[in-house]
Amino acid sequence: MPRSKRSKLVSLTKVAKKTKDQKNVMMKELQEHSEKWRYCWLFEVGSMRNSHLKTVRKLWKDSARIFFGRSAVMAKALGTTPEEEHRQGLYKLAKQIKGQVGILFTDTEPQEVIDWFADFQQPDYARTGNLASRTVILPAGPVMRQYSDPPEPFPHNEEPQLRKLGLTTSLNKGVPTLSVSHKLCEKGKPLTSEQAQLLKLIGEKMVVFRIGLIARWDSTTGEVVQIESLGIVSLQDKSNRDGEEDAMSE
Template identity: 45%
Template sequence: MPKSKRDKKVSLTQTKKKGLEFKQKIIEDVQTCCDKYKHIFLFSVHNMRNTHLKEVRQSWSGSRFYFGKNKVMALALGRTQEDEYKDNLHKLSNQLRGQSGLLFTNKSKKEVLSYFDNYRVADFARSGNVCQQTVMLDEGPIPEFSHSMEPQLRQLGLPTCLQKGVVTLLKNHTVCEQGNILTPEQARILKLFGYKMAEFFVTIEGMWSSNGKWEAIADRPEPIVPPKVTIKEMKQMKMGWKMMRKRKQAMRKGRDISRLSAGLFVNKLFGYKMAEFFVTIEGMWSSNGKWEAIADRPEPIVPPKVTIKAKPRDEADEDGMEDDEEEEASDEEGT
């Protein structure tokens, strides 16, 4: 059937396209920063995460980051020696490739390299990343997962089954091998087990100074990564999963989840009991018709500051398990 001429798409959005004016503003801002700051550092971002990059921006509040379209930034700096904004800026603009950006700052080269060499944040690997390690799973029970998770784990390729209601791995399993491309299923398995393989970090590629000098910076030292790791059962992770499940159950029931906050989890993890159960007597009525209001009773002295000392792991885990069982029993009684 021929297309009707009256069939036209009408956009109802109120947003305006970022056209030529937006690009011209970026060019003006970049050139203004070239006049304002002493140094321009060319950096590359690896395993990009917006949250981590936002933390870096906040740490360098006195400086200016530009992380956008490389062609627009290169146009602002000048692509050739004839149209460059300042001396030797064309050498900097020719290095803008991939996930690169510009850091305008008055801090010295030593301060910048020291900060970015030590700034590495572990994060979950995504599908398409190259595996940095060979990750293994040991045969045996996986109590950190509920029984309802077993079909999902099996769909992801794990040889699992339910034994007495506990998810169990039937044999040793290799999640991924070093050098291979990570698949969506493998990335999901690593995230379920809480293993962060990827690292967000920033490398400094070069530096331009206001005197017109361009300096390429050699490769920085990288941390040593073990080629093979085995994910073992962690009791702390088990407690963490229980706390997450309780939070979800409380949210479904519309209950207050403030008592299941991160602070409570830390106190529980270290076996520290901050709250006290007590009953106060407010008044008394006698059979002779006399009513007597009872004044506030003296309260125990609570130290304003305490230090939690190390506790044997077995005792702490037993205490945590007992508390979990008590809370689960109280939840069942409430329902």
């Protein structure tokens, strides 16, 4: 007997997989750009946020091309062995493409690239599972929104949400108020969903989006230079990666 259509389960979180044709297109683009630009950089991201990566793309759109997608596809496009490499020496870079990394093609001089990415940082709100970068204690009294200038108390209609997230607040003259101080989070410990939401509500940004350069391939020599650690991507950043992935470059 055929199954009733009314009993069919539909997943609302299902994401369409990339087709073979789409992967081939990306591989072809990577190979074409490896022939167009002098340098190919491999980079990693700390505290990944698509919005900030789009900012980097925009700022470099006239002088570079950025790819951030499936590492296996990018590695295969460049070739991970001397026999498979698309251009001389590229396999030395390709074999390092693992995990959440991206590729940047550019003609910009290396020191300028290094200096730019060392300086680029974008503070953002932490998410569930991120490690608290500092201890936050809410003092007794009105619960304040720190992102306001000057800070201002929460409105009365948000008091139920604050209580739901773990604060023992009460309304005092229409203002959500703590009778005693509350330790919201402790430095070095993973954040719960409730803690992450509270930090965002009060305006406390605990993570920093950064891009760390790993290695650089030079098309004129075929050589790959490893980039010494700049301290851009911390161990905490690496452990807190979200698994977000952009499809590929614009």
